[in-house]
């Protein structure tokens with residue numbers, strides 16, 4: 001404290017810096033709570049205004065129902081159990097597609113990353129496929145596999161595949177050659193080099209790929225369920241449109257946002273756990 | 285272990301980096317490689333280590349010529365090259381095999397001797413440049429290599445740590461009698477540590493001169509005799525001077 005005082009008297013500029021630091025530290029104590037509060041001011045205000053306008057019937061209920069109405073819709077669905085089956089089936093679809101897409105991406109990505117030949121054979125073709133907007137596959141998949149589960153899961157898997165694949169390839173080929181040389185000095189064989197050096201070094205990139213793959217998975221499940229489903233959150237969207245009930249649509253949108261965020265948060269947790277050694281990189 | 289280079293040359297895409305290098309090291313000898321930047325010192329060291337197999341000529345370790353990495357050869361690189369996902373301790377035990385307890389004990393001992401006791405659990409991102417290089421030194425010494433190749437191992441360290449680690453290297457050398465090839469820019473370091481100093485010159489690099497230091501390791505730092513060798517080396521490195529062989 002005394003030291004600080006001395007500093008402040010001698011250099012006015014430092015004083016300001018110290019002061020900023022001090023307040024910064026103060027913020028640090030209640031920092032996360034405070035940012036949550038700050039961040040919710042505008043949404044909460046908007047919700048209240050929205051609710052008020054709906055009650056005053058300024059906003060027509062058949063277009064934009066009140067937040068409480070939407071909330072009640074979700075609540076009713078939760079009570080009669082339909083909510084859980086819709087969420088469940090959508091999550092399972094995303095999960096299956098995610099696993100399928102990831103497995104294929106790991107296999108092809110490793111081949112392309114490790115073998116020059118495989119890269120020359122496969123990579124140009126995959127890059128070409130990548131430039132097809134993925135939703136353009138929809139009619140073809142329906143034609144091939146019908147409107148049931150396989151076409152939906154395949155659809156999602158295609159979405160998941162590309163970011164995971166690209167990140168695996170760049171992760172593996174980006175491994176520092178100098179680190180591999182260290183392994184060679186210890187006479188590690190190829191298998192050990194892969195296990196002890198290449199895989200851990202490529203892990204950050206792989207996890208980034210998983211996270212953006214999952215994000216795309218959630219996007220693609222909407223498309224897949226819009227094209228024809230009898231259950232799932234995407235089906236709720238269609239149902240809401242057909243029965244002219246915007247509250248169902250908005251409820252479904254909100255649920256998509258919540259579970260999408262939740263699944264990303266789980267991956268982020270895994271990322272933080274396994275990559276705590278990483279330097280500097282700001283992770284979002 | 286002895287080491288012998290016979291007519292070793294290395295050409296990168298038609299451009300010769302080192303040309304016709306011949307020298308040998310007796311078991312337990314410490315050889316210094318000195319020379320201006322770009323004259324092929326690192327190239328030569330990589331050829332000896334077996335990391336680079338594209339050279340011409342022969343390199344014999346203990347009398348047998350081989351181009352593969354020999355598992356009794358250790359290498360300390362110009363940069364630390366630590367694995368960022370391993371702790372300091374795990375980095376040091378990386379190349380060890382066998383009982384975990386044993387490995388940890390050995391590693392701890394070497395970490396202590398490079399002055400990093402208590403840093404075992406840190407990750408490389410938490411180390412300063414000098415600390416990282418000391419971990420790298422411990423990692424190479426812990427396997428007790430019989431031939432130790434060092435590429436400017438101490439150049440990133442402050443003068444004081446540098447001297448300490450030079451003495452550590454000598455300690456290790458005394459117990460294991462490793463054959464050492466040391467690339468350095470530091471003439472004092474070369475005269476302090478080496479039995480023989482090989483001076484490379486030119487592009488492509490060729491051996492210009494060999495200086496035997498008969499009083500090796502009895503030379504005190506900064507002594508008159510050391511200054512004499514230093515002058516001799518400086519003279520032969522002088523870029524204005526015509527190479528003595530031309």
Ligand SMILES: Nc1ncnc2c1ncn2[C@@H]1O[C@H](COP(=O)(O)OP(=O)(O)OP(=O)(O)O)[C@@H](O)[C@H]1O
Pocket residue numbers: 296301319320321322323324325326327328
């Ligand atoms: N992988 C490579 N490909 C092409 N040229 C190379 C390669 N490695 C080294 N060289 C060339 O070989 C020459 C010698 O390089 P080297 O790294 O051995 O120099 P050095 O003596 O270690 O220099 P310094 O003291 O700066 O470390 C340089 O001209 C360099 O350009």
Ligand SMILES: [Mg+2]
Pocket residue numbers: 325326327362435
């Ligand atoms: Mg070099």
